[in-house]
Amino acid sequence: MIKYIARRLILAIPVLLGVSIISFMIISAAPGDFLDVLRMNPAVGEETIKTLERQFGLDKNPVVQYFIWLKEVLKGNFGYSFQFRRPVFELIWGRLGATLLLTITTMIFQWTIGVALGIFSALKRYTLADQILTVIAFIGISIPNFFFALLFLYFAAKTGWFPIGGIISKNFDQMNAFQKFLDYLYHVFGPMLTLGTAGLAGIMRQMRGQMLDQMGQDFVMFARAKGMPEKVVIFKHTLRNAINPLVTMFGYQISGLLGGAVLTETVFGWPGMGRLIIQALLAQDLYLVMASLLLSSLMLIIGNLIADILLAWIDPRIRYRFM
Amino acid sequence: MPDRKEPILIVENLKTYFEQAEGTVKAVDGVSFDLKPDEVIGIVGETGSGKSVTVKSIMRLIYPPGRIADGKILFKTDEFSPGNPQYVDITKLSEEQMTRIRGKHISMVFQDPMTSLNPMFTIEDQMIETIMFHRKVDENQAREIALEMLHKVKIPDPERRLKDYPFQLSGGQRQRVVIAIALSCNPEVLIADEPTTALDVTVQAQILELMESLQKEFHTSIIFITHDLAVIAEVANKVMVMYGGKTVEYADVFTIFENPIHPYTNSLLNCIPRVDVKQDSLSPIPGQPPVILNAPPVCPFLPRCNFRTKRCEEELPGLVEVSPGHYVRCFEEIIEKLFVSTRGGQK
Numbered sequence: 001m002i003k004y005i006a007r008r009l010i011l012a013i014p015v016l017l018g019v020s021i022i023s024f025m026i027i028s029a030a031p032g033d034f035l036d037v038l039r040m041n042p043a044v045g046e047e048t049i050k051t052l053e054r055q056f057g058l059d060k061n062p063v064v065q066y067f068i069w070l071k072e073v074l075k076g077n078f079g080y081s082f083q084f085r086r087p088v089f090e091l092i093w094g095r096l097g098a099t100l101l102l103t104i105t106t107m108i109f110q111w112t113i114g115v116a117l118g119i120f121s122a123l124k125r126y127t128l129a130d131q132i133l134t135v136i137a138f139i140g141i142s143i144p145n146f147f148f149a150l151l152f153l154y155f156a157a158k159t160g161w162f163p164i165g166g167i168i169s170k171n172f173d174q175m176n177a178f179q180k181f182l183d184y185l186y187h188v189f190g191p192m193l194t195l196g197t198a199g200l201a202g203i204m205r206q207m208r209g210q211m212l213d214q215m216g217q218d219f220v221m222f223a224r225a226k227g228m229p230e231k232v233v234i235f236k237h238t239l240r241n242a243i244n245p246l247v248t249m250f251g252y253q254i255s256g257l258l259g260g261a262v263l264t265e266t267v268f269g270w271p272g273m274g275r276l277i278i279q280a281l282l283a284q285d286l287y288l289v290m291a292s293l294l295l296s297s298l299m300l301i302i303g304n305l306i307a308d309i310l311l312a313w314i315d316p317r318i319r320y321r322f323m
Numbered sequence: 324m325p326d327r328k329e330p331i332l333i334v335e336n337l338k339t340y341f342e343q344a345e346g347t348v349k350a351v352d353g354v355s356f357d358l359k360p361d362e363v364i365g366i367v368g369e370t371g372s373g374k375s376v377t378v379k380s381i382m383r384l385i386y387p388p389g390r391i392a393d394g395k396i397l398f399k400t401d402e403f404s405p406g407n408p409q410y411v412d413i414t415k416l417s418e419e420q421m422t423r424i425r426g427k428h429i430s431m432v433f434q435d436p437m438t439s440l441n442p443m444f445t446i447e448d449q450m451i452e453t454i455m456f457h458r459k460v461d462e463n464q465a466r467e468i469a470l471e472m473l474h475k476v477k478i479p480d481p482e483r484r485l486k487d488y489p490f491q492l493s494g495g496q497r498q499r500v501v502i503a504i505a506l507s508c509n510p511e512v513l514i515a516d517e518p519t520t521a522l523d524v525t526v527q528a529q530i531l532e533l534m535e536s537l538q539k540e541f542h543t544s545i546i547f548i549t550h551d552l553a554v555i556a557e558v559a560n561k562v563m564v565m566y567g568g569k570t571v572e573y574a575d576v577f578t579i580f581e582n583p584i585h586p587y588t589n590s591l592l593n594c595i596p597r598v599d600v601k602q603d604s605l606s607p608i609p610g611q612p613p614v615i616l617n618a619p620p621v622c623p624f625l626p627r628c629n630f631r632t633k634r635c636e637e638e639l640p641g642l643v644e645v646s647p648g649h650y651v652r653c654f655e656e657i658i659e660k661l662f663v664s665t666r667g668g669q670k
Binding site for chain 2: 219221227
């Protein structure tokens with residue numbers, strides 16, 4: 001098992017290198033750079049631009065730039081952000097908490113409710129309840145994220161029931177732990193709903209389909225023929241076989257933990273990574289973009305690894321074949 | 324030994340229907356038979372003849388859109404009246420009561436051993452869960468029983484096999500495990516739904532042999548479903564031939580093979596290639612099995628029958644007892660003609 005994980009992590013190194021080369025080249029190939037805004041400003045002299053170019057290392061050949069960047073990264077230095085004038089690492093670290101808070105809350109929300117409704121829907125298939133859930137699920141899947149966010153903001157503004165942005169209330173510091181928790185839930189509700197609806201609906205449909213699929217299997221019939229009560233038939237024999245594809249889905253979601261909330265964070269003014277990345281991209285803040293891309297790739301690799309480990313843990317067929 | 328004469332299972336006029344948008348499929352339409360202790364009944368028929376649905380009805384494993392529309396399935400058991408066996412009607416039991424019948428008094432072995440065990444759990448887990456549920460023993464006792472059962476079904480190295488997952492066993496071994504699970508609670512009735520169809524020929528013979536020897540050891544009554552008449556000849560005491568959801572002929576095994584009457588039974592027997600007769604080609608039954616959606620109330624074999632008369636197109640023949648214990652669904656005038664044509668007139 002440990003050998004397997006080690007092998008996977010070693011294999012991740014060339015992948016990350018490849019990702020960094022391609023990303024760096026694409027960003028370099030894009031017309032212009034961070035200094036374009038200054039170049040277009042007639043008040044800024046050519047000399048100043050030249051100095052800044054030298055300072056930022058933008059005067060060199062992109063290949064040379066890449067290797068300088070790579071050397072620094074290997075030393076643990078992810079460079080400076082041009083626009084924030086602060087180390088990239090520090091910037092990202094500062095935003096990480098807010099994003100993780102939002103995405104993890106969303107994940108819990110999606111998975112508990114999605115899985116439960118999926119099972120319910122499968123057990124009650126073709127009844128009114130199932131059909132209502134199916135309709136809601138398809139609405140959830142079809143509504144674009146940003147539109148849902150705007151709808152929610154409109155609703156929040158009209159009724160005043162929910163805040164229209166931000167992560168905590170003004171008097172957060174005076175609250176006790178429980179009040180802080182409630183205050184957080186109050187603020188996270190909108191972004192969570194926005195970010196999670198489509199995923200929740202997807203999980204629910206997937207769970208329902210898988211359950212129905214497995215309920216038709218011979219071994220489920222055999223479990224019934226053995227006299228097992230319905231509870232055991234459903235929650236042991238059927239469910240255990242139905243969750244496999246969902247574990248893979250779960251792994252992919254892990255990769256979206258950091259960068260997957262860009263739109264939602266922007267609309268709700270959530271001070272997370274997503275907004276930082278958008279700002280970085282718009283300003284062509286090279287090193288910040290690079291660091292966030294690298295982080296996303298790393299999360300994808302880790303997410304897949306976690307999914308594979310979970311699958312092996314759950315499914316003996318995979319465990320025996322690969323580990 | 325219980326009374327040898329008194330049947331343990333009586334199926335009376337069983338009707339199992341499937342409601343489709345296009346109409347009602349009468350998968351089983353008025354089937355009756357009984358099963359005595361220590362007896363093996365073979366149900367033969369083509370795909371779609373209703374044999375699987377018949378036994379699934381006995382297990383109450385029929386789910387919507389299917390339903391048991393009519394009939395009785397009387398099973399003699401002391402499960403609900405300790406020490407005093409009584410007939411209970413399986414069609415009227417609650418789901419909770421059924422869990423005390425299934426696997427404990429009536430067990431079932433399915434066709435495909437590759438899919439009837441749950442891939443996620445060990446053999447041990449799947450055996451023990453059954454034994455603990457029905458026999459009210461603790462885990463260690465259950466493991467002992469499981470081990471003993473694996474010995475009985477002749478699985479080599481049973482201690483190690485207990486820890487294995489189904490995918491680590493071969494098809495034949497899996498079917499042995501399935502049989503071990505089915506017999507682990509000493510059921511009075513074992514239903515075997517084509518238990519050898521999905522196996523290699525050599526393994527088929529081994530499994531049949533095993534089932535025969537276990538039947539002798541446990542005195543379990545068996546309902547054996549197959550479309551292989553050679554298998555029936557080997558294991559069964561009684562044979563019921565089904566076609567289009569109906570019983571077409573029902574007799575003891577010697578009568579069926581020595582003196583078959585129904586045109587369908589005859590055609591089935593003619594299909595078997597014989598090693599002692601030189602044949603250039605096989606003799607299949609011409610035509611297709613019937614579609615039993617909105618079936619008209621006539622003999623289902625009518626379109627493929629060589630002996631049909633005008634009367635056949637107008638009414639459904641009933642089951643006629645041509646000799647004691649030998650029932651045929653055909654009109655008497657045709658039966659007489661059949662005697663003349665197939666047996667040269669003597670009886």
